[in-house]
Amino acid sequence: MISHHHYLLPILSSLALTIPVVAQAQPPAGRLLAAQCAQCHGTDGKAVGDMENLAGNNAQELFNEMLEMKYSTNMGDIMHRQAKGYDESQLSLIAQYYASLRSGTANRGTNNGAAGTGNNDD
């Protein structure tokens, strides 16, 4: 596999000039892990509604925040539970990945009327 890579490298870089996005042999570190945050924090960390955006945050701050939740004894907070699911190296990868992304607004699409907050007057 390793020699295979060396063989491909020059070809890959030349192709990158003509094909804007290609299937990458080595996806960015942390991308798959970080994508597991997107269900609540939005695709690429760009959230809709009242939810913390992760994209473009400072890596160290994000990491520290997740560490605090990981080692918190408050088991009654959903994110404190989530943070306990990952080891420190995974949390670091997640923080670095989101720090590498640009902040911005989420794509809500053209046909994805979000559910709002319901009609719960009584």
Add this chain to the structure above:
Amino acid sequence: MNTISRRHFLKLMGATTALAATPPILKAQAVPPRVVVVGGGFAGATVAKYLHRWGGAGVSITLVEINPTHVSCILSNLVLNGSLGLSTITFGYNTLQQNGINVIQDQAVGIDNGNRKLQLPGGKILNYDLIVLAPGIDFDPIPGLDFNKIPHAWKAGPQTTLLQQQLAAMPAGGTFVQTIPPKPYRCPPGPYERVCVVANYLKRNKPRSKVIVLDANPIDPNFPQNPYSAIVAEQATFTKAFSRTYANIVEYHPGVVLQQVDSQNKIAMTDHGNFKANVLNVIPPQRAGGIVESAGLTHGGRWALVDPLSYESTLPGQSGIHIIGDAQGTGQPKSGHIANAEAKVCADAILRLFAGEKPDPNPMTNSACFSPITAKTASWLTAVFAYDPNTLDPTTGKMGVMKVVPESSGEAPSATRENYQRMFTWANNLFADTFA
């Protein structure tokens, strides 16, 4: 070329598509490999979206879905009490189409995996290099059960509307009977959430009404005196809701198995006698969606046998078929949130396989959901799953399972108003991450 030798051949080539003996990544770019996705729910839409986001022009994606839109089961219990309209939880595929994903509204009827062909009605064929099946669930047949009279409302859409209309027409002092299937089924807390939402609706709108719950799941033998030990998810939350919040409304019967239904007279016939209802809601026992079973991917069981690193079938002759969402049998809960999580692991694995690499050896997934308990409060349930290469999966006979990380798993300490608002924030982000 038989399956075994073909697999070896692919390994040598380092690709899942045996196109030619050239470096696979070059081939992938010259002729993008064709991925067909069957099913446009949370699993199918997410895998199509992320294959495009991460694979770009390097992969050609077709989504086959029989319906023009997907109606989310998530939040659909709030349609029953009039809090939400069905349209607000209905999602189209426009964004996927705008991103170049070919969306075909049709039925997948069969798979000829030897020739890499998906069969559609009328003899039509879709060729694929790799196929992802995300058909969701099917129901076990129950004698006498007619869904036109007795809705399941466990696939959201017209069935949800039918149950909502029946509840609206129910007389005060009436009886709502709901059956809960044996686990595993779609959305572990869902049936109990529905009991709460309906009990709350009846309390406010149909005084003196009763909710009778017939739960096929048995009492935990370690807690024989506690009937609520049968509750499949969020035991503390739902025990409190049934025994206190709705103490005069909900009558909970664990270990009661539905055997037959009199749909005309709305009678649930069980191993513990007959229960007559004004409105009867049967949530039947569940299995993988039909195409998974007919393609031989369940090996006689209820769910597809897959490798949790890639969600590829572990059965001989079924390489190149990946199964995600409720139909897969890794033991992870069956819900829209974790279906989205599995889809990302699957998409990442597929792109690595196309590039001649192995899947990520340490995939993580997570489950999170909020459940309305009253018209103003909600609870939550969450867990993170990590791949453990050193545990045998008894269903596939292979090493490697997704395991809950112990401290990550838990439920809300109580149902709160704040959680009710956060429920919509969670759902709206999940909807956007899947369909937008």
